[in-house]
Amino acid sequence: xxxxxxxxxxxxxxxxxxxxxxxxxxxxxxxxxxxxxxxxxxxxxxxxxxxxxxxxxxxxxxxxxxxxxxxxxxxxxxxxxxxxxxxxxxxxxxxxxxxxxxxxxxxxxxxx
Amino acid sequence: xxxxxxxxxxxxxxxxxxxxxxxxxxxxxxxxxxxxxxxxxxxxxxxxxxxxxxxxxxxxxxxxxxxxxxxxxxxxxxxxxxxxxxxxxxxxxxx
Numbered sequence: 453x454x455x456x457x458x459x460x461x462x463x464x465x466x467x468x469x470x471x472x473x474x475x476x477x478x479x480x481x482x483x484x485x486x487x488x489x490x491x492x493x494x495x496x497x498x499x500x501x502x503x504x505x506x507x508x509x510x511x512x513x514x515x516x517x518x519x520x521x522x523x524x525x526x527x528x529x530x531x532x533x534x535x536x537x538x539x540x541x542x543x544x545x546x547x548x549x550x551x552x553x554x555x556x557x558x559x560x561x562x563x564x
Numbered sequence: 565x566x567x568x569x570x571x572x573x574x575x576x577x578x579x580x581x582x583x584x585x586x587x588x589x590x591x592x593x594x595x596x597x598x599x600x601x602x603x604x605x606x607x608x609x610x611x612x613x614x615x616x617x618x619x620x621x622x623x624x625x626x627x628x629x630x631x632x633x634x635x636x637x638x639x640x641x642x643x644x645x646x647x648x649x650x651x652x653x654x655x656x657x658x659x
Contacts, residue, residue, distance in 0.1 A: 489629025497631040507633035507655040509621065516625025517601025519609035521618065521654070542619065542633075542654030 456533040463528040470528055472503065473539055477532055486535065489513050496539060504541070511538040568645040575640040584615065585640050585651050598646065601625050608651060616653070623650040 458474040465473070473496070480495040489512040497510040504526075511518060514534060520527075526541035570586040577585070585608070592607040605622040612620040620638075623630060626646055638653035 489627075490631065491629075493629050494631040497633075501633075509630070509632035509654070511623050511628055511630035511632075513625060513628025513630075515601070516623055516628035517603070517605045518621070518623040518625075519602070519606035520621045521609075521613075538623075 458530050458532045460528065460530045463530070464525055465528050466525065469504070469526075473500070473528055473537075474530065474532075476500070477530075477537055481532065481535070486533075489535075492535075496537070500539070500541075508539065508541050512536070570642050570644040572640065572642045573648075575642075576637055577640045578637065581616070581638075582640055584611075585649070586642065586644070588612070589642075589644055589649055593644070601647070604647075608649070612651065612653075619654050621650075621652050621654055624648070 458477065460470065463470060476496045476499050477492075480492040483495065484491045493510040493512040496512070497508045500508040500510075508526075509520075512535060514536065516536070516538075518538060520538075520540055521542070522540035523542060527539070529536070529538050531537070570589065572582065575582055588608045588611040589604070591611075592604040595607060596603040601624040605624040608624070609620050609622040612622070621632070621634075624647055626648065628648070630650065632652060633655040634652035635655055639651070641648070641650050643649070
């Protein structure tokens with residue numbers, strides 16, 4: 453189990469939801485190999501779809517950049533140990549959505 | 565300019581849209597450093613929002629896994645040189 457504390461980089465989520473998402477991340481890291489990003493992402497998305505309704509999207513990894521449109525109040529980008537987590541929900545109409553550019557820049561990479 | 569050829573790993577997109585995805589990726593790699601995944605992703609997403617309507621999502625990087633729900637016919641995942649590209653339109657935009 454990773455003992456690291458989650459560090460929120462950016463979010464517009466209510467605090468209760470933030471706590472729940474980070475708890476899910478810890479659960480996922482307990483249940484899966486740290487290298488199995490897809491299963492970790494799947495676990496988190498599935499739980500959030502159940503808890504808050506579809507359709508959530510989940511990106512997990514060490515090195516990625518993204519540009520997304522999300523429903524206001526449903527976006528969080530955080531780190532646990534060396535893993536980055538981007539979690540967001542799609543909006544149903546444009547007035548409720550916002551665009552975010554999220555990246556993890558690692559020029560000097562100390563992988564493996 | 566990177567001379568590498570893009571390799572489609574998985575998709576349910578029409579062929580023309582796939583070609584546009586790879587063209588946008590090449591454009592972005594001409595404009596931005598290969599390490600600037602965020603700007604590359606932003607460039608591609610904006611291209612798609614402009615051409616095919618709002619609500620596109622784009623993830624670019626060399627190390628990530630994800631799980632998402634997308635609209636039918638709007639998903640492509642491909643590799644180009646050292647980077648992986650995921651482009652999709654969120655499920656909610658069909659409602």
